Amino acid sequence: MTVYEGVIGLEVHAELMTASKMFCGCPVVDSTSAEPNTAVCPVCLGMPGVLPVLNRRAVELGLRVGLALNCEIPPFNQFARKSYFYPDLPKGYQISQYAYPLAINGWLEIDLPDGSVRRVRIRRVHLEEDTGKLTHADGYSLVDLNRAGVPLLEIVTEADLRSAEEAEAYARKLRAILQYLGVNSGDMSKGVLRIEPNISVRPVGSDELRTRTEVKNLNSIRSLARATAYEIERQIAIYESGGEVQQATLGWDEARQVTAVQRVKESADDYRYFPEPDLPVLEISREWVEQVRAGLPELPDAKRERFMRELGLSRYDASLLVADRAVADYYEAALAAGGDPKQVANYLTGEIFRQMNLEGRDRDDIGAIRLTPQALAALVRLVQDGVIHHGVAKKLLVRLYEEGGDPVALVEAEGLAQVSDEGAIGAVIEQVLVDHPDEVTRYLAGEEKLLQFLMGAAMRALRGQGDPAVVRRLLAERLAARRAE
């Protein structure tokens, strides 16, 4: 039987978080919520006689990405017109870049599940303007041009990815970098980040390139992974049954979890690119590049190394913490509030992530949970200072996650502090032994496993607040005393 592998390249479109649009002064608004056609002007409406003026900030944000992806920045850029007719494209052409993009020949390293590292080559990073949005109704379509002209960065890889897992790892890493750079929120559900894989398969060991399909309509990284896996299997099944894959643009059907043909490509689209005569060639000075480079923030890989080196975290934990900028920010805020690095990391990657998963909340949404980093730090301190023990802390954490609040005040108000007083614990244990004469007798007769039962009963009676070490010692003492009787 032939073993296949995927041959996958990703094309990512990221809206840049500038205040104004790419070629006019209109504000960039949330196009999923703003009143349609309110952030528009003659320029982004493509009215006659108007001209584009380049937003320098968009170029700068694009340069950040190019540099973070280890690209070469050519000394000059040229914008080009990409022509096609569609009502969401007011000018009948999109101002994009073609022969002379902003950044070329970069790479991004991703961690694979087996612990190895793969370098994914970045072919190009270029600037363009976004289109508007169409809403199709029965017999007519509505055009909203709020999004038309919003700066967009297109990031294209070589076909270096071999599986859905790799595509997912790349997408997560790239999204994290965009977030770290402050150029994009990473919110795929709002369409500000759009990821489209092109996929083909081939027998492992071969270097042929077979017919590929392009998948659109992916509104989360999970969808990307599922759609890619589905498409790889679909293509393998076609080849295994002696068929041929048809070149096409597919749409991912989230509800049915399948890909479906949107458009079959008979021939290559002809966009009739030519240099945009309304914009002069954009020269990018070496000084500008170095200035942008110097202003880059600490990126995920560097942060992970620092967490390992300075905080003594495992590579696994550090990787989890840096994978989303929001998580890294949360973690560092908790450290700044005095939390122990390893303990905070344990709670964060353990119980807090578990709660977020239960809730279906994305990790980059951690900033919105009720449990603040300061509260987490305080909770960790309560454990370390012996005020509460771990079991209580875990319960408290769930409560703080759900309701918020100050752990110190909560412990005080509800008397959750750990009970270490031997007299009080001893009295409770005595009562437990009296309440369970049968178990005591059997234990004394040699059924040793019942010790755990009695221990549990004692801890329950202490409402979980007893210091387990003290409870265990006192219980052993009391039982020994009975045996001696």
Place this chain on the structure above:
Amino acid sequence: MLTDLTLTEARDRLRAGAITALDLTRACLDHIRAVDPQVRAFLLVTEEQALEAAEAADRRLAQGDDAPLLGIPLAIKDVLTTAGIPTTAGSRILEGFVPPYTATALERLFAAGAIMLGKTNTDEFAMGSSTENSGYVVTRNPWDLERVPGGSSGGSAAAVAARMAPGALGTDTGGSVRQPAALCGVSAIKPSYGRVSRYGLIAFASSLDQIGAFGRTLADCAALLGVMAGHDPKDSTSVPDEPPDYTQALTGDVHGLRVGVPREFFIDGIEPDVERAVRAAIEQFAALGADVREISLPHTRYGIHVYYLIAPAEASANLARFDGVRYGPRAQVKGMWPAYKVTRGQGFGPEVKRRIMLGTYALSAGYYDAYYLKAQKVRTLIRQDFEQAFREVDVILTPATPGTAFRIGEKIDDPLQMYLADIFTLTPSLAGVPAACVPCGFDAHGLPVGLQIIGPAFDEATVLRAGDAYQRVTDWHTRKPQIAESS
């Protein structure tokens, strides 16, 4: 008659209080009413706004305001957008379109006190050399109503020639200011590419389009250009340098000026009367002390080929926005693609469609390298021809057109013959250099002949100085067509 005053004369009298802006504007409007039913230079006369603006100008004049064009009425080519006033670009596809913004060049003229009389006829989207391609009306040459005024700024040229306005604005992509100026016997300048903002100029070919000025003298054109020129933050291709004072550059002195006469511009097919008049004008420069010499612009003959690849290519993209979705008439048919096709099929005239198809073809995969890219390379050679020539000379003199005004309908079915009407004006446009046109004689039919004066990039001052010096010693520009006498 007030309408006989040149722009400069009118300005001086307005400042001296000898005439009022209202009288001058009324005189122009009356003359338009009398003459334009025959000439058809205007698509729209904005009488009410013009009279209001004239009254405002008179108030400012009374207060001693010395804005450079205070009270001067102008005719404006209808490819320049005017806020609140219909702007059609001569096309049915923009019928009823009222832009919410005014072209930067016009804003500057209005701020300097100029008054708009109305919007003038043009070949549709400035594509043409006769104004016959207008989607609305055919403008006639004031010197012979059976002949074309040239184009595409034929309405503006005819308006100035017939004394309906002392000055006018046109746009020039491959000769659309200079060629109608030659055919109508008026003066005009197309500035260097980048000198005047294109914001609000409805684009034909973005790398070539420039706004130019018409007047009865080149000194009048200098006054208009001086107000329009300069960087505009809304046009990234407008140059940042501060333009010089063009009127001050008019010294009348061309002594020692190095004048080049390119042998490639005196070719077979040029009308003998045109060549005679242009040669005589060159003699005149020599008589004024200029140093006249023959030069070569070796790639001249490729100009027409290069132009008719690059300009339609850019036009094919520029005109894609006219789809009826956001403005302009929309065909009432079902379905998105049918709506596109019928809207554009009905809205555009045949010449516009021809150029969209030419340009689309030149940019298509498989043809791009052979056509568009090759044309760009030859364009560079043409530009280098001029750079080379301007190391040796200060200005270049050529005929503006190979012939005088042709008959209406004569070339409309032969696009190639029509394209050849611009053969001498194309290469300066491709090179982005400034070029003026001044009247330099008449042919046997009494039709005006134009002399083209080409200068180095951004040296409009020398072009204007040369043309003005010539006009100081000649009177061709003072002749007026019969029709201008009516009313």
